[in-house]
Amino acid sequence: MSDTHLVDAAGPSSTDEFVKGLWRENPVFVQALGMCPVLAVSNTALNALAMGLATLFVLVMSNTVVSLLRRFIPKQVRIATYILVIATFVTIVDYAIQAISLEMYRALGAFISLIVVNCLILGRAESFASKNGVGRSILDGLGMGIGFTVALLALGAVREIFGAGSLFGVQLFHDAFQPWVMMILPSGGFFTLAGWLLLFNWLRARAETLNSAKLADALEATS
Amino acid sequence: MSAAPVTPAAAPVPTAPVPSGIGPIWPMYRAMVGIGVLCGLAIVTVFEATRPVIRRNQAAALERAVFQVLPEAASSVTFGYAGDGFEIADGEDAADGERVWAGYDADGRLVGLAIETSGMGYQDTIRLLYGYAPERDAVVGIRVLESKETPGLGDKIETDPGFLRNFELLDVALAADGASLARSIEVVKPGAKTEPWQIDGITGATISSVAIVDMLRRSTKVWIPRLSRHLDDFAPARAGEAATGASGSEAEDV
Numbered sequence: 001m002s003d004t005h006l007v008d009a010a011g012p013s014s015t016d017e018f019v020k021g022l023w024r025e026n027p028v029f030v031q032a033l034g035m036c037p038v039l040a041v042s043n044t045a046l047n048a049l050a051m052g053l054a055t056l057f058v059l060v061m062s063n064t065v066v067s068l069l070r071r072f073i074p075k076q077v078r079i080a081t082y083i084l085v086i087a088t089f090v091t092i093v094d095y096a097i098q099a100i101s102l103e104m105y106r107a108l109g110a111f112i113s114l115i116v117v118n119c120l121i122l123g124r125a126e127s128f129a130s131k132n133g134v135g136r137s138i139l140d141g142l143g144m145g146i147g148f149t150v151a152l153l154a155l156g157a158v159r160e161i162f163g164a165g166s167l168f169g170v171q172l173f174h175d176a177f178q179p180w181v182m183m184i185l186p187s188g189g190f191f192t193l194a195g196w197l198l199l200f201n202w203l204r205a206r207a208e209t210l211n212s213a214k215l216a217d218a219l220e221a222t223s
Numbered sequence: 224m225s226a227a228p229v230t231p232a233a234a235p236v237p238t239a240p241v242p243s244g245i246g247p248i249w250p251m252y253r254a255m256v257g258i259g260v261l262c263g264l265a266i267v268t269v270f271e272a273t274r275p276v277i278r279r280n281q282a283a284a285l286e287r288a289v290f291q292v293l294p295e296a297a298s299s300v301t302f303g304y305a306g307d308g309f310e311i312a313d314g315e316d317a318a319d320g321e322r323v324w325a326g327y328d329a330d331g332r333l334v335g336l337a338i339e340t341s342g343m344g345y346q347d348t349i350r351l352l353y354g355y356a357p358e359r360d361a362v363v364g365i366r367v368l369e370s371k372e373t374p375g376l377g378d379k380i381e382t383d384p385g386f387l388r389n390f391e392l393l394d395v396a397l398a399a400d401g402a403s404l405a406r407s408i409e410v411v412k413p414g415a416k417t418e419p420w421q422i423d424g425i426t427g428a429t430i431s432s433v434a435i436v437d438m439l440r441r442s443t444k445v446w447i448p449r450l451s452r453h454l455d456d457f458a459p460a461r462a463g464e465a466a467t468g469a470s471g472s473e474a475e476d477v
Contacts, residue, residue: 073254081258088262092269099276102284109371185373 017136021143027120028151028193029200034120038152039189041111045168048156050104052149054097054112056142058089059121063141066129073130082125083116090115120148151196158192159183285352285368289324292354292364293335296326302457304449309456323450326354331459335363338446342438345430347371349380351438355395355447357454361419362393362443365435377431385413386425386432394419395443402448410436 027033037055042048065085066073073081094112098105105112115121124144129137160166163183165173182188289299303312304321312322324337335356341348350369353362367381380386398405406420410433416423425432 069254069258072250073258074250077251077255081254084255084258084262088265091266095269095273095277099273099280102280106369181376185376 014136014139017139018143021140021145021147022150023147025144026147026151026200027144028148029196031120032197033123034118034148035193037111037114037118038155039186039193041108042152042155042159042189042192043163043184044107044160045153045156046104047107048152049149050097051108051111052145052152054093054108055115055118055121055148056145057093058086058115059124059145059148060138060141061089062086062121062125063129063137064134066125067132067134067137070130078130079122079126082122082130086121086125087116120144154196155189155192158195159188163188288352288366288368289326289337289354291366292337292352293324293326293356294354294364295328295334297329299324299326299337300457308453323446325457327459333357333454333457333459336450336457338442338450339368340438340442342434342441344370344372344434345377346373349431349434349438351435353390353439353442355443355450357451359392360394360396362390362395362439365390365439367435370431372428372431377428379425379428380431380435383425383428385423386428389416389422392419393422395447397448397451401451404444404447408436408440408443 021027025031028035028038034055037051041051062082062085066082069081090113093115097108097112124140128140132140157167160168161172162180163185165171165177165179180188183192286299290296293299301312302309302323302325304323309323322339325333326335326337328334335354337352337354339350339352341350343349348369349367349372352366352368354364355361356363365387370378370381372378372380393408394406395408396405397403406418408420408422410424411417411421413423413426415421422432422436424436
Protein backbone atom coordinates (compact mmCIF):
# COMPACT_ATOMS: atom_id res chain seq x y z
CA MET A 1 0.00 0.00 0.00
CA SER A 2 2.63 2.48 1.08
CA ASP A 3 4.56 1.89 -2.14
CA THR A 4 1.75 3.05 -4.39
CA HIS A 5 1.25 6.13 -2.24
CA LEU A 6 4.87 7.12 -2.71
CA VAL A 7 4.52 6.95 -6.49
CA ASP A 8 1.40 9.11 -6.42
CA ALA A 9 3.01 11.72 -4.20
CA ALA A 10 5.80 12.20 -6.73
CA GLY A 11 3.19 13.50 -9.18
CA PRO A 12 2.53 12.14 -12.62
CA SER A 13 5.52 12.14 -14.94
CA SER A 14 5.43 13.71 -18.42
CA THR A 15 5.20 10.30 -20.06
CA ASP A 16 2.27 9.56 -17.83
CA GLU A 17 0.42 12.63 -19.13
CA PHE A 18 0.85 11.19 -22.61
CA VAL A 19 0.15 7.55 -21.88
CA LYS A 20 -2.94 8.00 -19.70
CA GLY A 21 -5.05 9.06 -22.72
CA LEU A 22 -4.06 5.97 -24.67
CA TRP A 23 -5.22 3.41 -22.16
CA ARG A 24 -6.11 4.18 -18.53
CA GLU A 25 -8.24 7.24 -19.34
CA ASN A 26 -8.99 6.49 -22.99
CA PRO A 27 -11.59 9.09 -24.03
CA VAL A 28 -13.86 6.62 -25.80
CA PHE A 29 -13.45 3.28 -24.08
CA VAL A 30 -13.07 4.57 -20.50
CA GLN A 31 -14.48 8.10 -20.30
CA ALA A 32 -17.14 7.54 -23.03
CA LEU A 33 -16.73 11.11 -24.33
CA GLY A 34 -17.50 12.40 -27.82
CA MET A 35 -19.83 9.52 -28.67
CA CYS A 36 -21.57 11.40 -31.49
CA PRO A 37 -18.68 11.41 -34.00
CA VAL A 38 -17.54 8.02 -32.69
CA LEU A 39 -20.79 6.40 -33.77
CA ALA A 40 -21.47 8.49 -36.85
CA VAL A 41 -18.20 8.59 -38.77
CA SER A 42 -16.72 5.21 -37.92
CA ASN A 43 -18.46 3.42 -40.80
CA THR A 44 -15.17 2.97 -42.67
CA ALA A 45 -11.60 2.86 -41.40
CA LEU A 46 -10.55 5.79 -43.59
CA ASN A 47 -13.35 8.07 -42.34
CA ALA A 48 -12.51 7.09 -38.76
CA LEU A 49 -8.83 7.89 -39.28
CA ALA A 50 -9.57 11.28 -40.86
CA MET A 51 -12.01 12.22 -38.10
CA GLY A 52 -9.55 11.07 -35.45
CA LEU A 53 -6.69 13.09 -36.92
CA ALA A 54 -8.89 16.20 -37.28
CA THR A 55 -9.90 15.90 -33.63
CA LEU A 56 -6.28 15.26 -32.60
CA PHE A 57 -5.15 18.46 -34.35
CA VAL A 58 -7.90 20.58 -32.78
CA LEU A 59 -7.26 19.07 -29.35
CA VAL A 60 -3.50 19.70 -29.38
CA MET A 61 -3.85 23.23 -30.76
CA SER A 62 -6.61 24.28 -28.39
CA ASN A 63 -4.76 22.77 -25.42
CA THR A 64 -1.65 24.72 -26.43
CA VAL A 65 -3.43 28.06 -26.82
CA VAL A 66 -5.57 27.66 -23.70
CA SER A 67 -2.51 26.74 -21.67
CA LEU A 68 -0.53 29.73 -23.03
CA LEU A 69 -3.36 32.15 -22.28
CA ARG A 70 -4.46 30.62 -18.99
CA ARG A 71 -3.25 33.58 -16.89
CA PHE A 72 -4.72 36.09 -19.33
CA ILE A 73 -8.29 34.70 -19.35
CA PRO A 74 -10.50 35.71 -16.38
CA LYS A 75 -12.37 32.71 -15.08
CA GLN A 76 -15.83 34.27 -15.68
CA VAL A 77 -15.38 34.22 -19.45
CA ARG A 78 -13.21 31.12 -19.76
CA ILE A 79 -15.78 28.80 -21.35
CA ALA A 80 -16.74 31.35 -24.01
CA THR A 81 -13.08 31.97 -24.77
CA TYR A 82 -12.26 28.25 -24.99
CA ILE A 83 -15.14 27.69 -27.41
CA LEU A 84 -13.90 30.59 -29.52
CA VAL A 85 -10.41 29.10 -29.69
CA ILE A 86 -11.73 25.61 -30.45
CA ALA A 87 -14.12 26.90 -33.15
CA THR A 88 -11.24 28.71 -34.84
CA PHE A 89 -9.16 25.56 -35.13
CA VAL A 90 -12.16 23.55 -36.30
CA THR A 91 -12.78 26.07 -39.08
CA ILE A 92 -9.13 25.82 -40.10
CA VAL A 93 -9.40 22.01 -40.23
CA ASP A 94 -12.62 22.33 -42.23
CA TYR A 95 -10.95 24.40 -44.95
CA ALA A 96 -7.84 22.24 -44.90
CA ILE A 97 -9.83 19.05 -45.51
CA GLN A 98 -11.75 20.72 -48.36
CA ALA A 99 -8.43 21.66 -49.90
CA ILE A 100 -6.92 18.20 -49.43
CA SER A 101 -9.81 16.08 -50.69
CA LEU A 102 -13.40 16.90 -51.60
CA GLU A 103 -14.33 13.22 -51.40
CA MET A 104 -13.16 13.08 -47.80
CA TYR A 105 -14.97 16.32 -47.03
CA ARG A 106 -18.22 14.88 -48.37
CA ALA A 107 -17.79 11.68 -46.40
CA LEU A 108 -17.25 13.49 -43.10
CA GLY A 109 -19.95 16.05 -43.85
CA ALA A 110 -21.33 17.96 -40.90
CA PHE A 111 -19.20 16.12 -38.37
CA ILE A 112 -16.15 18.28 -38.96
CA SER A 113 -17.97 21.40 -37.78
CA LEU A 114 -19.39 19.42 -34.88
CA ILE A 115 -15.89 18.87 -33.45
CA VAL A 116 -16.54 22.26 -31.80
CA VAL A 117 -19.03 20.69 -29.44
CA ASN A 118 -17.06 17.49 -28.85
CA CYS A 119 -17.02 17.51 -25.05
CA LEU A 120 -13.63 15.78 -25.07
CA ILE A 121 -11.94 18.95 -26.36
CA LEU A 122 -13.67 21.42 -24.06
CA GLY A 123 -13.18 18.94 -21.24
CA ARG A 124 -9.40 18.82 -21.69
CA ALA A 125 -9.20 22.61 -22.01
CA GLU A 126 -11.18 23.12 -18.82
CA SER A 127 -9.84 20.32 -16.66
CA PHE A 128 -6.24 20.14 -17.84
CA ALA A 129 -4.84 22.87 -20.10
CA SER A 130 -6.18 25.73 -17.96
CA LYS A 131 -4.28 24.38 -14.95
CA ASN A 132 -1.04 23.09 -16.46
CA GLY A 133 1.96 24.32 -18.43
CA VAL A 134 2.24 24.25 -22.20
CA GLY A 135 4.48 21.18 -22.42
CA ARG A 136 2.23 19.02 -20.28
CA SER A 137 -0.88 20.31 -22.03
CA ILE A 138 0.50 19.38 -25.45
CA LEU A 139 1.40 15.90 -24.18
CA ASP A 140 -2.07 15.54 -22.68
CA GLY A 141 -3.67 16.63 -25.97
CA LEU A 142 -1.49 14.25 -27.97
CA GLY A 143 -2.26 11.33 -25.70
CA MET A 144 -6.00 11.94 -25.58
CA GLY A 145 -6.15 12.68 -29.32
CA ILE A 146 -4.24 9.54 -30.26
CA GLY A 147 -6.35 7.53 -27.84
CA PHE A 148 -9.47 8.92 -29.53
CA THR A 149 -8.09 8.18 -33.01
CA VAL A 150 -7.16 4.61 -32.08
CA ALA A 151 -10.62 4.03 -30.61
CA LEU A 152 -12.29 5.41 -33.75
CA LEU A 153 -10.06 3.22 -35.90
CA ALA A 154 -10.92 0.18 -33.80
CA LEU A 155 -14.61 0.80 -34.49
CA GLY A 156 -14.14 1.82 -38.11
CA ALA A 157 -12.02 -1.23 -38.97
CA VAL A 158 -14.48 -3.70 -37.46
CA ARG A 159 -17.46 -2.02 -39.10
CA GLU A 160 -15.82 -1.81 -42.52
CA ILE A 161 -14.60 -5.41 -42.44
CA PHE A 162 -18.05 -6.79 -41.62
CA GLY A 163 -20.15 -4.19 -43.39
CA ALA A 164 -18.29 -3.86 -46.66
CA GLY A 165 -15.81 -6.77 -46.63
CA SER A 166 -12.87 -4.40 -46.99
CA LEU A 167 -10.33 -2.45 -44.95
CA PHE A 168 -9.18 1.02 -46.06
CA GLY A 169 -11.03 0.29 -49.32
CA VAL A 170 -9.04 -2.89 -50.03
CA GLN A 171 -11.28 -5.89 -50.64
CA LEU A 172 -10.47 -8.61 -48.10
CA PHE A 173 -12.74 -11.48 -48.96
CA HIS A 174 -13.76 -13.55 -51.93
CA ASP A 175 -16.72 -12.31 -53.98
CA ALA A 176 -18.94 -14.82 -52.23
CA PHE A 177 -18.76 -12.77 -49.01
CA GLN A 178 -22.14 -11.21 -48.30
CA PRO A 179 -21.54 -7.83 -46.61
CA TRP A 180 -23.38 -7.35 -43.35
CA VAL A 181 -24.95 -4.00 -44.25
CA MET A 182 -26.26 -3.41 -40.72
CA MET A 183 -22.68 -2.84 -39.56
CA ILE A 184 -22.18 0.36 -41.57
CA LEU A 185 -25.58 1.70 -40.51
CA PRO A 186 -25.95 3.51 -37.15
CA SER A 187 -27.10 0.38 -35.32
CA GLY A 188 -23.85 -1.36 -36.27
CA GLY A 189 -21.98 1.48 -34.60
CA PHE A 190 -23.77 0.85 -31.31
CA PHE A 191 -23.17 -2.90 -31.45
CA THR A 192 -19.49 -2.49 -32.28
CA LEU A 193 -18.99 0.08 -29.53
CA ALA A 194 -20.74 -2.22 -27.07
CA GLY A 195 -18.43 -5.06 -28.11
CA TRP A 196 -15.29 -2.99 -27.54
CA LEU A 197 -16.56 -1.63 -24.19
CA LEU A 198 -17.29 -5.20 -23.11
CA LEU A 199 -13.75 -6.25 -23.96
CA PHE A 200 -12.20 -3.26 -22.18
CA ASN A 201 -14.29 -3.61 -19.04
CA TRP A 202 -13.51 -7.31 -18.90
CA LEU A 203 -9.77 -6.60 -19.24
CA ARG A 204 -9.97 -3.97 -16.52
CA ALA A 205 -11.96 -6.17 -14.16
CA ARG A 206 -9.46 -8.97 -14.66
CA ALA A 207 -6.52 -6.67 -13.98
CA GLU A 208 -8.18 -5.46 -10.78
CA THR A 209 -8.85 -8.99 -9.55
CA LEU A 210 -5.24 -9.94 -10.24
CA ASN A 211 -4.01 -6.81 -8.43
CA SER A 212 -6.12 -7.35 -5.33
CA ALA A 213 -5.08 -11.00 -5.24
CA LYS A 214 -1.45 -9.98 -5.39
CA LEU A 215 -2.04 -7.39 -2.68
CA ALA A 216 -3.69 -9.93 -0.43
CA ASP A 217 -0.73 -12.30 -0.93
CA ALA A 218 1.70 -9.55 -0.07
CA LEU A 219 -0.24 -8.57 3.06
CA GLU A 220 -0.33 -12.23 4.16
CA ALA A 221 3.41 -12.54 3.66
CA THR A 222 4.22 -9.46 5.72
CA SER A 223 1.86 -10.24 8.61
CA MET B 224 -47.17 12.06 -1.24
CA SER B 225 -48.83 14.82 0.74
CA ALA B 226 -48.99 18.29 -0.70
CA ALA B 227 -46.03 20.24 0.51
CA PRO B 228 -46.81 23.52 2.25
CA VAL B 229 -46.38 26.46 -0.06
CA THR B 230 -43.10 28.04 0.76
CA PRO B 231 -42.92 31.80 0.77
CA ALA B 232 -39.40 31.60 -0.64
CA ALA B 233 -40.70 32.40 -4.13
CA ALA B 234 -40.44 36.08 -3.27
CA PRO B 235 -37.91 37.84 -5.52
CA VAL B 236 -34.42 37.76 -4.18
CA PRO B 237 -33.27 41.33 -3.69
CA THR B 238 -30.75 42.12 -6.39
CA ALA B 239 -27.48 42.89 -4.77
CA PRO B 240 -25.47 45.86 -5.97
CA VAL B 241 -22.80 44.66 -8.40
CA PRO B 242 -20.79 42.34 -6.19
CA SER B 243 -17.08 42.80 -6.07
CA GLY B 244 -16.82 39.06 -6.79
CA ILE B 245 -17.38 39.65 -10.54
CA GLY B 246 -14.09 41.44 -10.64
CA PRO B 247 -12.94 44.19 -12.94
CA ILE B 248 -14.67 44.30 -16.31
CA TRP B 249 -11.62 45.34 -18.34
CA PRO B 250 -9.69 42.02 -18.26
CA MET B 251 -12.82 40.24 -19.45
CA TYR B 252 -13.25 42.55 -22.42
CA ARG B 253 -9.55 42.34 -23.14
CA ALA B 254 -9.60 38.55 -23.16
CA MET B 255 -12.77 38.13 -25.23
CA VAL B 256 -12.16 40.88 -27.78
CA GLY B 257 -8.43 40.22 -28.09
CA ILE B 258 -8.86 36.50 -28.64
CA GLY B 259 -11.83 37.15 -30.92
CA VAL B 260 -9.79 39.42 -33.16
CA LEU B 261 -6.89 36.96 -33.31
CA CYS B 262 -9.23 34.08 -34.13
CA GLY B 263 -10.92 36.12 -36.86
CA LEU B 264 -7.57 36.93 -38.41
CA ALA B 265 -6.51 33.29 -38.32
CA ILE B 266 -9.72 32.15 -40.02
CA VAL B 267 -9.51 34.79 -42.75
CA THR B 268 -5.88 33.88 -43.45
CA VAL B 269 -6.65 30.18 -43.79
CA PHE B 270 -9.73 30.89 -45.91
CA GLU B 271 -7.75 33.06 -48.32
CA ALA B 272 -4.91 30.53 -48.47
CA THR B 273 -7.10 27.52 -49.20
CA ARG B 274 -9.72 29.14 -51.47
CA PRO B 275 -7.86 28.75 -54.79
CA VAL B 276 -7.09 25.09 -54.02
CA ILE B 277 -10.70 24.37 -53.05
CA ARG B 278 -11.96 26.08 -56.21
CA ARG B 279 -9.58 24.04 -58.32
CA ASN B 280 -10.68 20.81 -56.60
CA GLN B 281 -14.33 21.56 -57.26
CA ALA B 282 -13.72 22.48 -60.89
CA ALA B 283 -11.65 19.34 -61.40
CA ALA B 284 -14.36 17.17 -59.85
CA LEU B 285 -16.98 18.70 -62.12
CA GLU B 286 -14.75 18.34 -65.18
CA ARG B 287 -14.18 14.66 -64.38
CA ALA B 288 -17.92 14.17 -64.06
CA VAL B 289 -18.53 15.79 -67.47
CA PHE B 290 -16.28 13.25 -69.18
CA GLN B 291 -17.96 10.43 -67.27
CA VAL B 292 -21.46 11.30 -68.42
CA LEU B 293 -20.26 11.94 -71.99
CA PRO B 294 -18.03 8.90 -72.54
CA GLU B 295 -17.19 9.80 -76.14
CA ALA B 296 -16.09 13.35 -75.40
CA ALA B 297 -12.42 14.27 -75.67
CA SER B 298 -12.75 17.94 -74.75
CA SER B 299 -15.38 20.18 -73.20
CA VAL B 300 -16.49 23.81 -73.15
CA THR B 301 -18.68 25.50 -70.54
CA PHE B 302 -21.70 27.41 -71.83
CA GLY B 303 -24.08 29.72 -69.98
CA TYR B 304 -27.75 30.18 -70.86
CA ALA B 305 -28.59 33.81 -71.56
CA GLY B 306 -32.36 33.55 -72.07
CA ASP B 307 -32.28 33.58 -75.86
CA GLY B 308 -29.32 31.36 -76.54
CA PHE B 309 -26.08 29.92 -75.19
CA GLU B 310 -22.81 31.79 -74.80
CA ILE B 311 -19.39 30.45 -73.88
CA ALA B 312 -18.98 31.10 -70.16
CA ASP B 313 -15.60 32.11 -68.84
CA GLY B 314 -15.03 30.77 -65.39
CA GLU B 315 -17.72 31.97 -62.99
CA ASP B 316 -19.85 34.05 -65.37
CA ALA B 317 -22.98 31.96 -65.39
CA ALA B 318 -25.09 31.07 -62.39
CA ASP B 319 -24.82 27.43 -61.26
CA GLY B 320 -28.23 26.34 -62.51
CA GLU B 321 -27.79 27.95 -65.94
CA ARG B 322 -24.61 26.21 -67.06
CA VAL B 323 -24.17 23.35 -69.51
CA TRP B 324 -21.01 21.63 -70.65
CA ALA B 325 -20.64 20.76 -74.32
CA GLY B 326 -18.48 17.72 -75.10
CA TYR B 327 -16.59 17.30 -78.39
CA ASP B 328 -14.83 14.22 -79.75
CA ALA B 329 -11.28 14.14 -81.11
CA ASP B 330 -12.45 15.48 -84.51
CA GLY B 331 -14.18 18.45 -82.85
CA ARG B 332 -17.69 17.11 -83.45
CA LEU B 333 -20.36 17.80 -80.78
CA VAL B 334 -21.08 14.47 -79.06
CA GLY B 335 -23.24 15.63 -76.18
CA LEU B 336 -24.18 18.12 -73.53
CA ALA B 337 -23.85 17.71 -69.77
CA ILE B 338 -26.51 19.32 -67.59
CA GLU B 339 -26.60 19.72 -63.82
CA THR B 340 -29.74 19.25 -61.76
CA SER B 341 -30.63 18.70 -58.12
CA GLY B 342 -33.51 17.52 -56.00
CA MET B 343 -34.46 16.20 -52.60
CA GLY B 344 -33.28 12.68 -51.84
CA TYR B 345 -33.93 10.61 -48.73
CA GLN B 346 -31.51 12.48 -46.46
CA ASP B 347 -30.56 15.70 -48.20
CA THR B 348 -30.34 17.36 -51.59
CA ILE B 349 -28.83 15.20 -54.32
CA ARG B 350 -26.87 16.96 -57.06
CA LEU B 351 -26.71 15.14 -60.35
CA LEU B 352 -24.97 15.66 -63.69
CA TYR B 353 -26.35 13.92 -66.79
CA GLY B 354 -25.19 13.69 -70.36
CA TYR B 355 -27.53 14.24 -73.32
CA ALA B 356 -26.60 13.12 -76.83
CA PRO B 357 -28.72 15.14 -79.31
CA GLU B 358 -27.98 12.80 -82.23
CA ARG B 359 -29.36 9.83 -80.36
CA ASP B 360 -32.20 11.66 -78.60
CA ALA B 361 -31.08 10.03 -75.40
CA VAL B 362 -29.49 10.49 -71.99
CA VAL B 363 -26.17 8.66 -72.18
CA GLY B 364 -24.88 8.78 -68.61
CA ILE B 365 -25.46 10.13 -65.11
CA ARG B 366 -23.12 10.93 -62.27
CA VAL B 367 -24.09 11.87 -58.73
CA LEU B 368 -22.07 14.93 -57.74
CA GLU B 369 -23.22 15.18 -54.16
CA SER B 370 -25.39 12.99 -51.98
CA LYS B 371 -25.74 12.03 -48.34
CA GLU B 372 -27.89 8.95 -48.99
CA THR B 373 -27.72 6.07 -46.51
CA PRO B 374 -24.50 4.09 -46.98
CA GLY B 375 -25.24 0.57 -48.17
CA LEU B 376 -28.84 1.36 -49.17
CA GLY B 377 -29.54 4.76 -50.74
CA ASP B 378 -26.03 5.16 -52.07
CA LYS B 379 -26.71 2.33 -54.51
CA ILE B 380 -27.82 5.10 -56.87
CA GLU B 381 -24.10 5.74 -57.33
CA THR B 382 -22.80 2.17 -57.29
CA ASP B 383 -25.46 -0.26 -58.53
CA PRO B 384 -24.36 -1.25 -62.05
CA GLY B 385 -27.83 -2.46 -62.99
CA PHE B 386 -29.35 0.88 -62.08
CA LEU B 387 -26.68 2.91 -63.86
CA ARG B 388 -27.13 0.81 -67.02
CA ASN B 389 -30.63 2.36 -67.33
CA PHE B 390 -28.99 5.65 -68.18
CA GLU B 391 -26.65 4.46 -70.90
CA LEU B 392 -29.33 5.03 -73.56
CA LEU B 393 -32.44 6.54 -71.98
CA ASP B 394 -34.93 7.77 -74.56
CA VAL B 395 -35.78 11.50 -74.28
CA ALA B 396 -37.00 12.08 -77.87
CA LEU B 397 -38.87 15.33 -78.48
CA ALA B 398 -42.53 15.45 -79.39
CA ALA B 399 -43.48 16.58 -82.91
CA ASP B 400 -43.86 20.23 -81.83
CA GLY B 401 -40.33 20.34 -80.46
CA ALA B 402 -41.42 22.08 -77.25
CA SER B 403 -41.90 19.05 -75.02
CA LEU B 404 -40.79 15.45 -74.66
CA ALA B 405 -42.64 12.75 -76.55
CA ARG B 406 -42.76 10.55 -73.47
CA SER B 407 -42.06 11.24 -69.84
CA ILE B 408 -39.26 9.28 -68.15
CA GLU B 409 -40.81 6.87 -65.66
CA VAL B 410 -39.62 4.50 -62.99
CA VAL B 411 -40.83 0.89 -62.92
CA LYS B 412 -40.37 -2.06 -60.55
CA PRO B 413 -36.86 -3.55 -60.64
CA GLY B 414 -36.53 -5.78 -63.70
CA ALA B 415 -39.79 -4.61 -65.29
CA LYS B 416 -38.20 -2.24 -67.81
CA THR B 417 -39.57 -2.86 -71.31
CA GLU B 418 -39.36 0.56 -73.02
CA PRO B 419 -36.29 2.75 -73.57
CA TRP B 420 -37.78 5.61 -71.51
CA GLN B 421 -38.37 3.44 -68.45
CA ILE B 422 -35.98 2.99 -65.55
CA ASP B 423 -35.66 -0.03 -63.27
CA GLY B 424 -35.84 1.10 -59.64
CA ILE B 425 -33.61 -0.35 -56.93
CA THR B 426 -34.87 -2.60 -54.14
CA GLY B 427 -33.75 -1.12 -50.84
CA ALA B 428 -33.19 2.32 -52.36
CA THR B 429 -36.71 3.07 -53.56
CA ILE B 430 -36.84 6.68 -52.36
CA SER B 431 -33.36 7.54 -53.60
CA SER B 432 -33.84 5.98 -57.04
CA VAL B 433 -37.26 7.59 -57.47
CA ALA B 434 -35.70 10.92 -56.46
CA ILE B 435 -33.09 10.56 -59.21
CA VAL B 436 -35.76 9.78 -61.80
CA ASP B 437 -37.96 12.67 -60.62
CA MET B 438 -35.22 15.26 -60.87
CA LEU B 439 -34.17 13.86 -64.24
CA ARG B 440 -37.73 14.04 -65.55
CA ARG B 441 -38.15 17.62 -64.30
CA SER B 442 -34.83 18.76 -65.72
CA THR B 443 -35.13 17.06 -69.12
CA LYS B 444 -38.60 18.57 -69.63
CA VAL B 445 -37.06 22.05 -69.50
CA TRP B 446 -33.59 21.51 -70.84
CA ILE B 447 -33.95 19.08 -73.75
CA PRO B 448 -36.35 21.32 -75.76
CA ARG B 449 -34.26 24.37 -74.86
CA LEU B 450 -31.02 22.72 -75.94
CA SER B 451 -32.39 21.34 -79.19
CA ARG B 452 -33.75 24.78 -80.11
CA HIS B 453 -30.30 26.31 -79.74
CA LEU B 454 -28.16 23.41 -80.90
CA ASP B 455 -26.35 25.68 -83.38
CA ASP B 456 -24.90 27.71 -80.50
CA PHE B 457 -22.69 24.76 -79.69
CA ALA B 458 -21.19 24.59 -83.19
CA PRO B 459 -17.58 23.40 -82.94
CA ALA B 460 -16.28 26.43 -84.83
CA ARG B 461 -17.38 28.77 -82.05
CA ALA B 462 -16.11 26.57 -79.27
CA GLY B 463 -12.84 25.55 -80.90
CA GLU B 464 -10.54 27.95 -79.09
CA ALA B 465 -12.10 27.59 -75.66
CA ALA B 466 -11.97 23.81 -75.46
CA THR B 467 -10.18 22.06 -72.62
CA GLY B 468 -8.97 18.56 -73.37
CA ALA B 469 -9.82 15.52 -71.33
CA SER B 470 -6.28 14.20 -71.41
CA GLY B 471 -4.46 17.48 -70.88
CA SER B 472 -6.26 18.49 -67.70
CA GLU B 473 -6.53 16.82 -64.32
CA ALA B 474 -9.52 14.89 -65.63
CA GLU B 475 -7.59 11.67 -66.04
CA ASP B 476 -8.85 9.27 -63.42
CA VAL B 477 -8.22 5.87 -64.91
